[in-house]
Amino acid sequence: MPSLRRVSIAPMMGRTDRHFRYFLRLISRHAWLYTEMVVVPALLRGDRKRLLDFDPTEHPLALQLGGSDPATLAECARMAEQWGYDEINLNIGCPSNRVTAGRFGACLMADPDLVARCVEAMRRAVSTPITVKHRIGIDDMDRYEDLSRFVRIVASGGCEVFIIHARKAWLQGISPRKNRSVPPLRHEFSHAIKRDFPHVEIVTNGGIDNLDSVAMHLGTLDGVMIGRAAYEDPYLLAGVDQRFYGDTTPPLSRPEVWERLIPYIERQIAGGGIASRITRHLFGLYRGLPGARAWRQRLSSEVGRRAI
Numbered sequence: 001m002p003s004l005r006r007v008s009i010a011p012m013m014g015r016t017d018r019h020f021r022y023f024l025r026l027i028s029r030h031a032w033l034y035t036e037m038v039v040v041p042a043l044l045r046g047d048r049k050r051l052l053d054f055d056p057t058e059h060p061l062a063l064q065l066g067g068s069d070p071a072t073l074a075e076c077a078r079m080a081e082q083w084g085y086d087e088i089n090l091n092i093g094c095p096s097n098r099v100t101a102g103r104f105g106a107c108l109m110a111d112p113d114l115v116a117r118c119v120e121a122m123r124r125a126v127s128t129p130i131t132v133k134h135r136i137g138i139d140d141m142d143r144y145e146d147l148s149r150f151v152r153i154v155a156s157g158g159c160e161v162f163i164i165h166a167r168k169a170w171l172q173g174i175s176p177r178k179n180r181s182v183p184p185l186r187h188e189f190s191h192a193i194k195r196d197f198p199h200v201e202i203v204t205n206g207g208i209d210n211l212d213s214v215a216m217h218l219g220t221l222d223g224v225m226i227g228r229a230a231y232e233d234p235y236l237l238a239g240v241d242q243r244f245y246g247d248t249t250p251p252l253s254r255p256e257v258w259e260r261l262i263p264y265i266e267r268q269i270a271g272g273g274i275a276s277r278i279t280r281h282l283f284g285l286y287r288g289l290p291g292a293r294a295w296r297q298r299l300s301s302e303v304g305r306r307a308i
């Protein structure tokens, strides 16, 4: 059976919040969505409702966690399951200094045994699927054999889905932003992992910005994850349901998406929210079309005055 994660939208801090996800769901009913990364201490000590709440229409939805302690990750996994998430994903791909200092994120690629223990602890705690998002390597540990060893060991902890950001990360010297463009993409590593581990689901990620590329990867892999392109040009997803999920319902047009968002924005404002927190995600809706600039201007000026 084909994977339900055939097309997924990458976790992105500051972008894939619940408002953006609500908006995307109006464009694709099937694309698998991810939250921003939520770090374990925030979830244990912070405002859980704010960190975990989502609209029921956002399903299927995965919570991404950042952490490296099996016991507290298991506790967070329990919370995520109670909250109704469809997947719990562990971030082994973030190279930021802050994250590395906290000993989680991409630096854990050097310690696959610990990642396996984290996955195992979460698996024991919940029945929700546990997945891992990682790089193809870090620093000088970037040979295919290193990646293959990582996948073998983490799979032995019970991970059945690997989301591979197909470039390595430099842990020193370059920013997280540069780490998303400077190290070259090597999707062939994801394809080789699928060949060598046919029983696990492999999703590849990095630089994919059109549905023909998605189709090409799906010839071999179980899924494709799209990040920046989905944020910059969200209507790209309008073709996803028909092309990759066999859903014959035509997608909403751009004006229909906007019409459906208005009551949502009104509800958020009535609950004390701020319109621009939602509309800031909509700038790309008309990307590449005549009038795109006027749309962006209208969003900034009129919403600034709250006249939605």
Ligand SMILES: Cc1cc2nc3c(=O)[nH]c(=O)nc-3n(C[C@H](O)[C@H](O)[C@H](O)COP(=O)(O)O)c2cc1C
Residues within 6 Å of the ligand: 010, 011, 012, 013, 014, 015, 036, 037, 064, 091, 093, 094, 133, 165, 180, 205, 206, 207, 208, 225, 226, 227, 228, 229
């Ligand atoms: C603004 C921004 C924030 C990101 N935040 C996260 C995050 O919280 N967790 C994570 O695993 N990856 C994060 N990423 C990386 C993306 O999930 C993805 O792996 C990366 O952008 C490559 O995919 P793309 O080329 O399709 O954008 C972030 C990327 C961007 C652009």
